[in-house]
Amino acid sequence: MELLRYLKARRWPTVFGYGLFIGMMAAGYYYNITFIQLGLVDLGTRVIGMSKAAVAGDMAWLALITCLVGLLFGLLMQRRGWGMRFVLRLRLASAVIAAQTLLTALAPALRTEDAFFGWVVATSIALGVGVPVTFSLTLDLIPVRDRGYAAGLITALAYFVAEVFSTTWTIDQFAGQMLVMMIPGALGLGALAFLPLPFIRTLARQHTDPAFARGRFVRERGADAPQGGGPSRHMLIMVVLMFGVYFVDSLGFLRLITVPAYFETAWQSPIFGTRLFLALMHVLTALIAGVLYNALDARELFLWIFGIFALSHLMYSFHNRLTPGEDAALAMPMLYVTAVSLYTVLNFAVWADFSTPRTISLNAALGVALSGWTATFISTAVAIQWEETLSLGRHLNTVDAVAMLFFLLLLGLILLPARGQAAPERTRP
DSSP states (O other), X not given: OHHHHHHHTTOHHHHHHHHHHHHHHHXXXXXXXXXXXXXXXXXXXXXXXXOHHHHHHHHHHHHHHHHHHHHHHHHHHHHHTXXXXXXXXXXXXXXXXXXXXXHHHHGGGOOSHHHHHHHHHHHHHHHHHHHHHHHHTHHHHSOGGGHHHHHHHHHHHHHHHHXXXXXXXSHHHHHHHHHHHHHHHHHHHHHHHHSOOHHHHHHHTGGGSHHHHSOTTOXXXXXXXXXXXXXXXXXXXXXXXHHHHHHHHHXXXXXXXXXXXXXXXXXXXXXXXXXXXXXXXXXXXXXXXHHHHHHSOHHHHHHHHHHHHXXXXXXXXXXXHHSXXXXXXXXXXXXXXXXXXXXXXXXXHTTGGGOXXXXXXHHHIIIIIIIIIHHHHHHHHHHHHHHHHSOHHHHHHHHHHHHHHXXXXXXXXXXXXXXXXXXXXXXXX
């Protein structure tokens, strides 16, 4: 790990940058997978009394607006060269977190559908700006060789807290938890962004260091090279694959948590030891994924991810057919959280590794806003709709079929590469 070398050399600004990035991204991801994805559904249906179809429609708008704003702002950042202006992006991140803190505090007080939709629009704008801004900081704060490890720590922290401490999935509980983190976080990041601190100037120069600047999948020639401005073909394939992963995950998970036999024996179990076990599985598989990311081709990791998702949904389908209503074996959610940790690590590392300081803003917007956000919340909307129109068995079978389709397509890409297509570079730890 490069971090060990920086510790020995007492490069404390660089070490601080590791902690800043990992903490900020872990908190942001925890916010998205709890407050946004689960809390808003509770707010719309239970608190405001909206129909599930209406909530599904607003969640779709959340995805589309966030995606559009993210892509436009990422393009703006790339054209103006903001990927090489660290302090400016730190200030933008501070403004985004301040806006999200205010919106989080207001959310539990919403009582009408119009207010809910207005809140969704405002939040979508903040999230859309935040995606290219925060993910672009990877090139300033985390060297190429340590991105897998950093992504593993981000994933482990976010899911451990979500599984162990989120005991009641309501908007009030999520808002209270988030504000405890967001208020001091917003104040601290604001101080870092606007005070003339010497070590911030040191961090602002790190994107010029070759250890930080050029991602492991960037080629000397092609669209991802420093002189190029657009995403490469391999980058676009990665966007499609990540879209499929997020779509499969949300489409399956949001139906599973409506079934007490699955929900109350795993993610919301009254037994603390069960939740702790799943949290530790998240941590273990995230850390393993961080190591594997540095050692394997990203396509190979995707093959594992889709395969595990297909297997886990197949297990749920068999359980629903053969022993409906009975408690599920713990191996079923264990497999599920393994796949989730694997793809989350990829999401936090891979976009920077297709990028240079010039291209990171747009690439992050394509990768996170287009594939991650759009897939997550479109599939959230679809899952809410299907809950009323499809049986559990048909829903799980459909999700399993989608996962298997991506698995087979990816297997074909690996076994039958295009003529003349070079494999992505590999960086061994």
